[in-house]
Amino acid sequence: RSSLLKSTSELLRRSRRGYASSANPERKVAILGAAGGIGQPLSLLMKLNPLVSSLSLYDIAGTPGVAADVSHINSPALVKGFMGDDQLGEALEGSDVVIIPAGVPRKPGMTRDDLFNINAGIVKALCTAIAKHCPNALVNMISNPVNSTVPIAAEVFKKAGTYDEKKLFGVTTLDVVRAKTFYAGKAGVPVTDVNVPVVGGHAGITILPLFSQATPASNSLSQQDIEALTKRTQDGGTEVVEAKAGKGSATLSMAYAGAVFADACLKGLNGVPDIVECSFVQSTVTELPFFASKVRLGKNGVEEVLGLGELSDFEKKGLENLKGELKSSIEKGVKFAHGN
Ligand code: NAD
Numbered sequence: 520r521s522s523l524l525k526s527t528s529e530l531l532r533r534s535r536r537g538y539a540s541s542a543n544p545e546r547k548v549a550i551l552g553a554a555g556g557i558g559q560p561l562s563l564l565m566k567l568n569p570l571v572s573s574l575s576l577y578d579i580a581g582t583p584g585v586a587a588d589v590s591h592i593n594s595p596a597l598v599k600g601f602m603g604d605d606q607l608g609e610a611l612e613g614s615d616v617v618i619i620p621a622g623v624p625r626k627p628g629m630t631r632d633d634l635f636n637i638n639a640g641i642v643k644a645l646c647t648a649i650a651k652h653c654p655n656a657l658v659n660m661i662s663n664p665v666n667s668t669v670p671i672a673a674e675v676f677k678k679a680g681t682y683d684e685k686k687l688f689g690v691t692t693l694d695v696v697r698a699k700t701f702y703a704g705k706a707g708v709p710v711t712d713v714n715v716p717v718v719g720g721h722a723g724i725t726i727l728p729l730f731s732q733a734t735p736a737s738n739s740l741s742q743q744d745i746e747a748l749t750k751r752t753q754d755g756g757t758e759v760v761e762a763k764a765g766k767g768s769a770t771l772s773m774a775y776a777g778a779v780f781a782d783a784c785l786k787g788l789n790g791v792p793d794i795v796e797c798s799f800v801q802s803t804v805t806e807l808p809f810f811a812s813k814v815r816l817g818k819n820g821v822e823e824v825l826g827l828g829e830l831s832d833f834e835k836k837g838l839e840n841l842k843g844e845l846k847s848s849i850e851k852g853v854k855f856a857h858g859n
């Protein structure tokens with residue numbers, strides 16, 4: 520009788536909420552840094568995602584207001600706000616996906632690496648809490664410098680004994696979003712049809728868009744056009760930082776990109792086949808321990824790290840040129856995690 524009661528109440532709960540099923544089980548998403556420039560629109564977009572049943576919004580300040588606001592939207596996800604260290608554990612408990620846009624953004628004249636001193640410590644503390652409270656969650660790292668914060672997270676998880684390389688992702692989706700937009704504009708093809716892989720890392724020349732593999736293919740682009748598109752993609756973040764003139768970096772396009780990537784992670788977890796996105800992950804694609812490339816997502820996170828495919832001579836040169844900087848950014852993160 521008690522099992523009948525249990526299944527009836529489960530059915531009632533599902534029909535009230537109206538979406539959970541065996542194909543789409545309940546999923547909790549936590550956003551750390553949810554009251555920030557990225558965090559707020561990302562919270563909005565994740566509230567709109569039908570795959571999310573519980574949305575946990577954490578920040579050091581401001582989350583009660585953001586959570587109250589977003590929670591009034593008539594979509595299924597139940598929203599809760601959490602503020603300050605004391606509430607971090609509860610915010611994380613039971614999370615399937617944790618998205619981290621916490622930390623300071625660039626101002627004009629700064630590199631992403633200039634954010635290291637502040638953001639490395641923030642990421643380290645948040646990842647220590649993830650290891651404790653939701654060690655099986657997929658972690659989507661947005662905080663810069665991504666080329667170093669992902670290795671920091673890996674080292675924190677290794678130290679805690681919870682590291683699973685399939686579950687840690689540096690979010691490089693904004694590079695792909697930009698490459699698609701700029702390519703479509705120049706090639707004169709519908710932007711919604713465009714696909715462009717972007718590999719390497721997420722800073723300056725470490726961002727390597729592979730326009731030779733862009734689809735739909737275009738024969739109207741000269742080598743000069745390709746080089747200009749590559750530079751614009753690499754400098755896309757700086758273009759926004761300069762346009763915002765001291766008021767931060769990309770927030771709205773980043774929230775969109777973060778929502779696209781988190782949605783792909785959720786679909787992978789739910790067993791949707793053929794979910795492929797570029798991401799900065801532990802990798803053997805090159806000699807570097809972390810590298811962004813196309814990744815197939817599945818029920819355990821990374822199902823397969825895909826290779827680079829055929830590169831043009833220009834892209835081969837770009838790949839060799841980026842390795843030194845990417846290697847030292849990775850090493851800087853590892854060293855920080857060990858030293859503190
Ligand atoms: P922001 O300053 O507007 O927001 C950051 C938020 O983080 C703030 O609300 C702040 O209170 C919060 N925060 C600070 N310390 C925290 C902690 N210990 N725990 C939880 N929250 C904390 O900055 P933003 O514009 O949202 O950018 C956030 C980060 O994302 C920056 O590091 C930025 O460089 C990075 N970023 C990455 C990409 C990418 O493509 N990966 C794109 C854009 C921005």
Ligand code: LMR
Nearest residue numbers: 625663755756757768769
């Ligand atoms: C971006 O690419 O927009 C982000 O990494 C933010 C930045 O500092 O450029």
